[in-house]
Amino acid sequence: xxxxxxxxxxxxxxxxxxxxxxxxxxxxxxxxxxxxxxxxxxxxxxxxxxxxxxxxxxxxxxxxxxxxxxxxxxxxxxxxxxxxxxxxxxxxxxxxxxxxxxxxxxxxxxxxxxxxxxxxxxxxxxxxxxxxxxxxxxxxxxxxxxxxxxxxxxxxxxxxxxxxxxxxxxxxxxxxxxxxxxxxxxxxxxxxxxxxxxxxxxxxxxxxxxxxxxxxxxxxxxxxxxxxxxxxxxxxxxxxxxxxxxxxxxxxxxxxxxxxxxxxxxxxxxxxxxxxxxxxxxxxxxxxxxxxxxxxxxxxxxxxxxxxxxxxxxxxxxxxxxxxxxxxxxxxxxxxxxxxxxxxxxxxxxxxxxxxxxxxxxxxxxxxxxxxxxxxxxxxxxxxxxxxxxxxxxxxxxxxxxxxxxxxxxxxxxxxxxxxxxxxxxxxxxxxxxxxxxxxxxxxxxxxxxxxxxxxxxxxxxxxxxxxxxxxxxxxxxxxxxxxxxxxxxxxxxxxxxxxxxxxxxxxxxxxxxxxxxxxxxxxxxxxxxxxxxxxxxxxxxxxxxxxxxxxxxxxxxxxxxxxxxxxxxxxxxxxxxxxxxxxxxxxxxxxxxxxxxxxxxxxxxxxxxxxxxxxxxxxxxxxxxxxxxxxxxxxxxxxxxxxxxxxxxxxxxxxxxxxxxxxxxxxxxxxxxxxxxxxxxxxxxxxxxxxxxxxxxxxxxxxxx
Numbered sequence: 001x002x003x004x005x006x007x008x009x010x011x012x013x014x015x016x017x018x019x020x021x022x023x024x025x026x027x028x029x030x031x032x033x034x035x036x037x038x039x040x041x042x043x044x045x046x047x048x049x050x051x052x053x054x055x056x057x058x059x060x061x062x063x064x065x066x067x068x069x070x071x072x073x074x075x076x077x078x079x080x081x082x083x084x085x086x087x088x089x090x091x092x093x094x095x096x097x098x099x100x101x102x103x104x105x106x107x108x109x110x111x112x113x114x115x116x117x118x119x120x121x122x123x124x125x126x127x128x129x130x131x132x133x134x135x136x137x138x139x140x141x142x143x144x145x146x147x148x149x150x151x152x153x154x155x156x157x158x159x160x161x162x163x164x165x166x167x168x169x170x171x172x173x174x175x176x177x178x179x180x181x182x183x184x185x186x187x188x189x190x191x192x193x194x195x196x197x198x199x200x201x202x203x204x205x206x207x208x209x210x211x212x213x214x215x216x217x218x219x220x221x222x223x224x225x226x227x228x229x230x231x232x233x234x235x236x237x238x239x240x241x242x243x244x245x246x247x248x249x250x251x252x253x254x255x256x257x258x259x260x261x262x263x264x265x266x267x268x269x270x271x272x273x274x275x276x277x278x279x280x281x282x283x284x285x286x287x288x289x290x291x292x293x294x295x296x297x298x299x300x301x302x303x304x305x306x307x308x309x310x311x312x313x314x315x316x317x318x319x320x321x322x323x324x325x326x327x328x329x330x331x332x333x334x335x336x337x338x339x340x341x342x343x344x345x346x347x348x349x350x351x352x353x354x355x356x357x358x359x360x361x362x363x364x365x366x367x368x369x370x371x372x373x374x375x376x377x378x379x380x381x382x383x384x385x386x387x388x389x390x391x392x393x394x395x396x397x398x399x400x401x402x403x404x405x406x407x408x409x410x411x412x413x414x415x416x417x418x419x420x421x422x423x424x425x426x427x428x429x430x431x432x433x434x435x436x437x438x439x440x441x442x443x444x445x446x447x448x449x450x451x452x453x454x455x456x457x458x459x460x461x462x463x464x465x466x467x468x469x470x471x472x473x474x475x476x477x478x479x480x481x482x483x484x485x486x487x488x489x490x491x492x493x494x495x496x497x498x499x500x501x502x503x504x505x506x507x508x509x510x511x512x513x514x515x516x517x518x519x520x521x522x523x524x525x526x527x528x529x530x531x532x533x534x535x536x537x538x539x540x541x542x543x544x545x546x547x548x549x550x551x552x553x554x555x556x557x558x559x560x561x562x563x564x565x566x567x568x569x570x571x572x573x574x575x576x577x578x579x580x581x582x583x584x585x586x587x588x589x590x591x592x593x594x595x596x597x598x599x600x601x602x603x604x605x606x607x608x609x610x611x612x613x614x615x616x617x618x619x620x621x622x623x624x625x626x627x628x629x630x631x632x633x634x635x636x637x638x639x640x641x642x643x644x645x646x647x648x649x650x651x652x653x654x655x656x657x658x659x660x661x662x663x664x665x666x667x668x669x670x671x672x673x674x675x676x677x678x679x680x681x682x683x684x685x686x687x688x689x690x691x692x693x694x695x696x697x698x699x700x701x702x703x704x705x706x
Contacts, residue, residue, distance in 0.1 A: 005076040005143055008033060010136035014079035014097060019050070022085050023064050026077035026099040035075040036101060042070040044586040044612070046099075053218075053272060054088025057227070058296050061121055062087035062094035071101045076117065078139060080131070090296065096130055117143065119230040122295075210241040210306060213261050214268040215275050217248040218291045228270045228294030235298035243302070248276055255280075266305035270294025282471075285309040312461050339448075345416025346409040346447055347535045353408055354542045354642045357401030362641035362651045364395025405542075406430045406440060410447035417451025418458065421471050425450035425479035432487040438495040440543040445495060446487055453479045514556065514633045521557065522564035522629025522665070526621040529568055529603045529610055537561055542642045555638035559652060562601050563637075563662050564629040566645055568621035569598030569605030570662070571669025578670065582677045587612065598666075601645035613677070620673035628665030635661060 009029050016022040023046050030036040045068040049055070055064045062085060077099040084093025098117070120126045126142075133139035214232050218224035229245040236243030246256045248271070258280070266285040269275050270293060285308035287301050294301065364372050368391020375392035383389045407430035414426030429446025433439065438446075457475055466474070486492075524537035541561035544554030576583045576591030583591065590608045597605025610617040638653035649655045 004074055005078065005140050006033075007136040007140050009075065009077040010139050011077075011079040012133065012136055012139060014081045014085075016079075016081065016085060017083065019062065019064065019085055019087050020047070022062070022079060022081070022097050023047075023099055026079050026097065027101075029077055030071075030075050030099075030101060033075075035072055036068075036070055037072060038070040038585065040584045041586045041589075042066075042068050042101065044584070044608075045070070047612075053290075053292070055224075056087025056089030056094050057121070057292075058089055058091045059121075059124075059127065060084070060091075060093070060095045061089070061127065062097045063100065063121070063224075064097070065100035065102070067102045067104050069104045071103045073103065075101045076143070077101075078130075078143060080133075080139075096127060119226050122227055122230040122234065210266070210309075211264045212236065212241055212243045212266050212268060212302065212305060213256055213264040213281065214243060214245045214294070215248060215271060215281075216245060216291055216294055217271040217273050217275065224272075224291045224295065228291045228298075231295045232268065232270065232298045232301070235302055239299065239302050241302060241306075248273075266309045268294070268301050268305055270301070285311075285313050342413050342416045342448065342451065343444065346411070346413035346443075347539055349412040350405055350409045350539070353401050353404050357398045357405070359641050359644060359648070360394050360398030360401065362398075362644075362648060364391045364393075364398060365640055366651055367391035367394065403434070406434050406443035409440070410443040410450065413444065413447025414450035414454065417448070418454035421458070421475045421479070422451045422454045424476040425453060425483045428480045429483040429487050432484060432492065433495075436488065436492045436496055437500070438487070438492050440539070441498060442487070442492065442495045445491065446483060449486055450479060450483045453482050514553075515630045517557070518560045518564075518629035518631075518633030519626045520629075521561050522567075522625035522627070523622050525561055525564040525603065525629070526568050526625030527618065529607050529618075529621070534565070534603060538565070545640060545642060550640065552638060555640055555653070556633055556636060558642060559637040559639035559658060560629045560632040562639060562643070562645070563632045563658060564625035564665065565603045566598050566601050566662055567624040567628050567665040567669055568603055568610075568617075569594040570666040571598075571621060571624050571673065572606050572609045572617065573598060574666055574670035575673045579674050579678075582674060584612075599646045601643055609673075616673055616676040620669045620676060623672050624665035624667075624669030626665075627668050628661045631661035631664055632658060637661070 009026075011025065011029070014022060014025060016025050020043075024039075024043060027036060027039055027042055027046070030042075031039050036042045045066045046064050049066040050064060056062050064087070079097040079099070081093075081095050081097060084095050085097065086092075087094045087097075098121075129142055130139060133142060214229070216225050216228040216232070218228075225247050229247045232245055233243055244256060244260055246254070255277070261280055264284060267281045267287070269278075269281075269286065269288045270291050272291045275281075285305055287305045287308065289301065368375065368388045372388070372391045372395050375388065375395070378389065378393045378396055381389070382393065407427045410430030410433065411423050411426035414422030414429075416422075426447050429450050430443045433442030433446050436442070454475055457470075457478060462470060521537050521541070524533050527533045538561055541554075541558045544550060545558050550558075573591045573594035576588050576594075580588055587609060590605075594605040594609075606617065606621060610621070635654055635657035637655070637658040639648075639651065639658075641648045641651050644651075646659070649659070652658050
């Protein structure tokens, strides 16, 4: 770690009063040493990581960190604040601030050594010594695990802590240089941990101790992953249980021995990204929570998993990894939040089928004409030399892909609720929805019913001898029968009638009503830039063209939705081109990419701008989207493809008017965001503009905004 932190990277009198200012002050030291090449770009990456989850920890610690392409080598900077800085910890401000910068392609050796620091932050002697360090060189040496250059009284008092840091770093260095196989009684990532079967307080009395296996992981995989592991291990020792942790960090992970998992009485997942190879832990009492819970309340997690084991619970609601399909909601979340996550699970996995199938159908129409949907099956007739045959082939492949839309939607809604056991009844319910004409609405309901039925079955206390066949035989059989009965006999017909009524209403829209619908869809597409509201509008539009012969109204709605979704990134790209001074260097670079993203109908291209300045960017985007949606409906443009942006212009009815609608919305968004940002009298870097009376040029007095 000697090359990661030096005295020049230590500020024992950090004067910043906000976490942004603290990160900037420490990052400037990295820039001065050539460790960071672009200050603003790096700080944007730090802010993006902070937006995922606050990095404040109980005990007065703030540990902002990120991977960034602007970092030349792994670097650690340390600051000590007398007043304290709010990093979002429950117990108040942090006085010890560690800024960890890792290159986008950091090597395992450096990341492994950084993980040892994260573990030491759970050591009170270590943090007390840092609070008492008298000079920057001593603090840097303490963090490196070396003897301080000057033996002041405070550092001497922390000798035990220094020895602990040094041994931890040495162990990490061994792991980083290839000695990664844990020795008997060693932790999966190289740190000390109780070996399975090692004597504990419970074993001393002749009783087999309770055994727990745990997995920790965080989005960056540098700090919280290892701090949670250390905290859980310490709490396990205090509780007299055998607890072994698998850290799934950026430096990779060493899988726990299958025999250790098999012998475990319970499982703790403390994670904010997907647990890799999660099936290894199936069938055991499980506590599934966020990584910060592993750091802040490990004793509670241990007590909770023991209680579940005592009750014979073999499953638990799955908490998220990085993919929507794994999100079943967190403890304490409202039902509305959970419902949104479940629905997004299905929609996110349906969208690729929509894109692939819809584009293939659109190409089939483009090649073979609009009567190609009436062509014979290519299994009966296919002529290699006829263009119409190729058009029919593309159309029929696309139609086959479209046939999966509702089953996939229902199946993955159920998966988001109940994990893998929800897939079978979800797919069955979705297929039944297609059969009875309940369509998209039927798929939504079938998925929710399937997930609910499986969750209900999983709450039944099953004898241990039956647990092995539950996920393979019993749950699929019972849940599919229940969902099928409800869809065929009870609720399928009412939903089918509602679907038909919605379709008839869309077909009846014209004039002012159609324009108002275009405004509403445009606002929804630009409200959260690829989020749930955006997906509701998009799914509403694609549902209308998932038939072989979509109505004219359905194709107009699809055109309005895609046009509006292109506006936010295009508007931001135009704004960064016209008024560069209103945007940071990183935003100007993002603006270049936003041209392509917007043209390709990827609304998420505007997210970097919205995250940095939501109160200006989102209203401006919504205004432009509303204008585009209204104009597209007023012009009567139609679209058979559910995706593609300007690249499918040849499939658009009235393409020139369609492009005019997009241009108008883009201009509105760009103009409005420039106006709103221009009203704020600060530079992109956040420093006030000085409006001197003596300024002689208009440019000197021009306010610019973040």
